[in-house]
Amino acid sequence: MFNSIALVGGTHGNETSGIQLIRNWQQFGLPSRFNELDVSLSIANEAAIAANVRFVDEDLNRQFTFERLSNNNSAKEAELAKALNQQLGPKGDSNTDFVIDIHNTTSEMGATLIILEADEFHIQLARYVKQQMPEANILVEDEKPYLEHGYLCTTGKKGVMIEVGGQPQGVLREDVYLLTQTMAEAILDFCAAYNKGQINTDALPACEAFRLGDNVSFPLDANGKRTAMIHHSLQDNDFKPLIPGAPVFRTFDGKDIVWENETETYPHFINEAAYFKLDVAFATAERIML
Ligand SMILES: [Zn+2]
Numbered sequence: 001m002f003n004s005i006a007l008v009g010g011t012h013g014n015e016t017s018g019i020q021l022i023r024n025w026q027q028f029g030l031p032s033r034f035n036e037l038d039v040s041l042s043i044a045n046e047a048a049i050a051a052n053v054r055f056v057d058e059d060l061n062r063q064f065t066f067e068r069l070s071n072n073n074s075a076k077e078a079e080l081a082k083a084l085n086q087q088l089g090p091k092g093d094s095n096t097d098f099v100i101d102i103h104n105t106t107s108e109m110g111a112t113l114i115i116l117e118a119d120e121f122h123i124q125l126a127r128y129v130k131q132q133m134p135e136a137n138i139l140v141e142d143e144k145p146y147l148e149h150g151y152l153c154t155t156g157k158k159g160v161m162i163e164v165g166g167q168p169q170g171v172l173r174e175d176v177y178l179l180t181q182t183m184a185e186a187i188l189d190f191c192a193a194y195n196k197g198q199i200n201t202d203a204l205p206a207c208e209a210f211r212l213g214d215n216v217s218f219p220l221d222a223n224g225k226r227t228a229m230i231h232h233s234l235q236d237n238d239f240k241p242l243i244p245g246a247p248v249f250r251t252f253d254g255k256d257i258v259w260e261n262e263t264e265t266y267p268h269f270i271n272e273a274a275y276f277k278l279d280v281a282f283a284t285a286e287r288i289m290l
Contacts, residue, residue, distance in 0.1 A: 001097070002191045005039045006088050007184065008101045011061050011152050012274070013048025014169040017180040018102025018162070034188050037195075044084060044101075044152060047076060052170045054274055061101075062150040064091060081152075089155035092147060099156030100187055102180060105165035106273040107282075108236040111179040112137040113187075114161040116146050118211075120201060121158065123290045125190055127204035132186040135179075137239050138209035138290065139163070139268065160187070166236070169273055206289050210239060210266050213284035219249060219257060220279065227251055230271045230281060238268040239285075249281070 007025075009018030022041050030039060048055050056076045063069070063081035069091065073079075088096050105112075113129050115122040118140050126138045146154060153159025162183050167176040193199050219228045228249035234242065241264045242248070249257040259265070265284040269275065272282075 001195055003038060004096050005037055005098045005100065005188070005191060006042060006096045006156060007039055008042045008044050008088070008099065008152060010043040010045050010049050011101055012054045012059075012103060013045050013050075013056075014052050014054050015102075015104035015167075016170065016172040017104050017164055017167065017177045019043060019049060020172055020177060021102065021181055021184060030188075031185065034192065037188060037192055039188065040096075042084075042087070045077070045080060047080075054169070061103075061152050064152055064154050065148065065150040066091065068150060084152065085155050088152075091155045094155060094157045096156045097158065098191065099153045099159040100162065100184065101151070101153040101159065102162045102184065103164070104167045104169075104176065104180075105163055105269060106168060107238050107268065107270050108166040109163060109238045109268055110135060110137055110165070111183045112139050112163040112165075112268075113183060114139045114141055114163055116141050116149055116151070116154070116159065118142050118209075118290060122160075124194075124199050124201050124204065125160070125187070126209060126290045127201070127207045128190045128193070128199065129183065129186045130207035131204060132189065133182055136183060136186075137268075138207060139285065140209050140211045140288070140290070143212060162187070209288050209290045210268065210285035211288050213265065213286060215275075215280045215283050216248075216267075218279045218281045219251070226279065228257060231256060234267065234270060234282075236270070238270050239266050241265075241287075242267050 009022035058075045058077045060077040164180045218226045228251040231247040231250045243264045247256040267282040270282040
């Protein structure tokens with residue numbers, strides 16, 4: 001049963017869709033069909049929003065490991081994480097049944113539901129969302145146990161992220177906003193149906209999903225300077241198969257670097273602006289069925 005659900009926006013201060021959706025629902029109310037659900041609406045990082053930046057000192061969405069929540073770090077987001085953990089958690093012994101944290105990406109990932117476990121509950125959720133919203137992508141990040149992630153959503157007994165793009169940082173696009181709203185409502189519809197005992201795994205069609213693999217870095221020279229950019233044939237092709245031999249990068253002196261692995265992969269977070277400083281070009285994934 002979902003007795004308490006927390007919807008959060010503004011974990012990253014320049015990801016506007018979730019911020020606007022939360023503010024609109026605070027002002028105008030949730031759609032009335034959700035009246036039976038206990039949903040709290042929160043904005044996570046007001047200081048970052050005011051500055052129109054992802055974060056002020058450190059990435060808030062990496063602060064929610066047990067280790068970081070218990071150490072003495074005076075960074076703004078480290079202190080904010082401790083306060084949010086009291087409000088939404090506490091992590092590991094949470095008073096919130098389900099935390100839904102809303103993000104944007106500059107990559108062409110459409111409406112992506114990120115789940116951190118592939119157990120029966122999350123399979124039901126993924127199948128339900130995909131049935132309601134066939135254009136949705138399901139991304140599974142279960143490379144480590146749920147509670148070992150540093151994500152804000154792990155303050156809940158269960159937690160997921162909505163990741164919608166492509167949208168430039170600090171910009172609000174109506175198409176991206178509508179995808180965000182549609183996915184948030186699909187998840188809340190699932191919660192209402194789940195509470196009524198109407199969810200049955202076998203009654204929902206199996207769905208395509210992508211399981212996170214590795215991050216792929218930009219090519220760097222001996223001084224750590226970048227030597228290439230994302231190839232135009234890869235750009236904006238998130239979750240499309242990248243086959244062996246297909247171009248991945250174009251070097252600044254005009255040569256193509258191809259995908260040399262023996263198997264195809266499903267790249268995503270291609271050219272994500274927030275990962276630029278980390279030299280991350282994209283992440284890989286394998287295609288699975290849930
Ligand atoms: Zn984000």
